[in-house]
Amino acid sequence: MPKIDALAGIECYCTGFAGTGGSIKQDSASFQVSELVDESLLGMSKEYSGAHRYPLYLLEKEGVDSNHALFEIERAHRVRLRVMGIKDAKAVTSQYAGVERAWQGAPRELRTSHTKLTLQGFTKKPLGKESLAGNEFSIIIRGADHKDISGFVPEVKKIANFYGLQRFGSERLVTHLVGKEIVKRDFGKAVEFLLSYTTEYDTEMSREIRNRCRDPAGYRQALKEMPRGMDIERQLLSALVAGKDAVSALRAVPIQIRRLFVQAYQAYxxxxxxxxxxxxxxxxxxxxxxxxxxxxxxxxxxxxxxxxxxxxxxxxxxxxxxxxxxxxxxxxxxxxxxxxxxxxxxxxxxxxxxxxxxxxxxxxxxxxAPLWCRDFMYKTDHLTVSFKLPKGSYATTLLRELIKPQDPIRAGF
CATH class of the missing domain: 3.30.2350.20 (TruD, catalytic domain)
Structure with missing residues (x-):
């Protein structure tokens, strides 16, 4: 079993299926996710009224995770949205997004470089997680060694409801380590993990920058060299350079991201x-x-x-x-x-x-405890699997059992 799985607390396989091999997420279109909602809880009307005041959008995105999609939308349109679940960047996803305030003049469509928002109607109250029932997936497995997975089908019910690697930061696998230090009140160590923790998957440039972050004397130079893509680290470093303490620096990280740390430790x-x-x-x-x-x-x-x-x-x-x-x-x-x-x-x-x-x-x-997968189907021409999972469950948990990848990160996990 891959070492990185064990680092996330996943210490075994649940099925005896040998595995197809291959990889996922080689391109975004090969990993598609759509939310399943309990429409009775949404209480939606097509038009704004005294009872239906909160806009509900369908958010379609590609190449960005849900949190960063919301940041992008807010910067471009000054609209603050709430979603029910976090969707990965390496996928084409469709999910619902709600506005937390009454807005009669909500535009019918909004776009950014990675997202498209289409107004679906208006709800009686702001969107809440209770309306999310689950997610439906359609996934292509590239480069599979064999495509006959009939032996896997009866074993689907055995799969545990493990949190997938992306819950912990995927190749960096650091969020639960940060969360543990927060729970143990070692906020300085939490900051240290966020800034300087490295893995075998770090690039040479990333490793150099993170090594510089091990010493507070190197913070200013690290901030100058840090690429824009390391936005969480930049926010943290900016606060530290400004003289903030560890707790205040952690609070510079957006609340949507910050809450994931302790939740990741729970997941571990x-x-x-x-x-x-x-x-x-x-x-x-x-x-x-x-x-x-x-x-x-x-x-x-x-x-x-x-x-x-x-x-x-x-x-x-x-x-x-x-x-x-x-x-x-x-x-x-x-x-x-x-x-x-x-x-x-x-x-x-x-x-x-x-x-x-x-x-x-x-x-x-x-x-x-079990994954509780429903409507599992597959096609063998281009090995494609489709299935439904309850909210909070990970498609990659099922795919891990199906593919049995030797290197999950290089296989797209």
Whole structure:
């Protein structure tokens, strides 16, 4: 198994399928994503009215992730938008974006170099994450060694709901390291990781700049040399050069990005928890006595949390309680493992309430243990797979099991 997977807490495969080989995201058009929404929750009208005041746009983008797309739109049109999910840069994506204020004269269309916004109508309240049901994917696998994946289909249900590498920064894999230091209140170390952490995938120029950032005396020169694409690092360095302390410097990073740090650390702990459960021989696809479960309400929607009831006829899947400041371990198999992991990390639940940066505090919550893929289909002429996943799940988690890449980053992950 690739070393980089283990660094993200993914320590095993869930399927016995040998893997197709090949790569993804060789071009944006080969990786397409569209959001699936619960339209009843949107409460949309085609026209502005007293009850329907908040514009809802369809955001189509390519070559930029969702956060940077929103920054680009705000700079170009002075419109601040909210989205329900973060979509990758190396893809053609379609998602909904809402305006947080009433706006009767909202334009029908807006464009930037990487995005197109088309007005869909007006909603009763600003767009919220509760309206997102999931995502639909269509992905071409280039250079596959073999295209017969019939043996993979029955194993899809075994796949764990791991957070994908992009949740941690892909080839740089640093966001959870920053998050851990924030949780442990070592804000200086968090800044150090953001500025100077390197991997084997860094270019020589990137490595030189990051090495310069290891010494505060080199901050000014590093800022002069730093390319515009390293925008987070530039914002952080600018604050440090201006004499700000570590907490103030971290706050120079946009809140949408900043919140990802502690969330990535939670994701790392989740991946480690599920990996350990699988290593112990646990079946994560079906609930057992002592588990908390999601009761299914639809093909891609998880309903209320409940204790496992073997007599219940409603379909359900195991739920993992995430680390956070409300985490109270019970006797469930996943909770026991998470408690052990927190002890090994030198962290306690209350540490996730970050008094010094309250906007980064994370309560916890629940995440389903299995991937819960639906409508999986494939074509073999140009090996193409399509499927639907619930919100928060990663297509690359399924593709990792299908391709079994030796080097995930060079394979497009």
């Amino acid at each position: 702990l989740f991946n480690k928890c599920v990996s350990r459960a699988l290593a112990q021989g646990e079946d994560i696809s079906a609930p057992k006595q002592g588990d908390l479960c999601f009761e299914m309400e639809g093909p891609a929607i998880f309903g209320r949390i409940k204790k496992f009831d073997p007599l219940s006829k409603a379909p359900s899947v195991p739920a993992v309680r995430m680390a956070g400041y409300t985490f109270q371990p019970g006797k469930g198999r996943f909770e026991t493992i998470t408690r052990e992991l927190l002890e090994q990390e030198g962290v306690v639940a209350k540490d996730f309430y970050v008094k010094e940066m309250q906007e980064l505090s994370q309560q916890g919550g629940f995440r389903q």
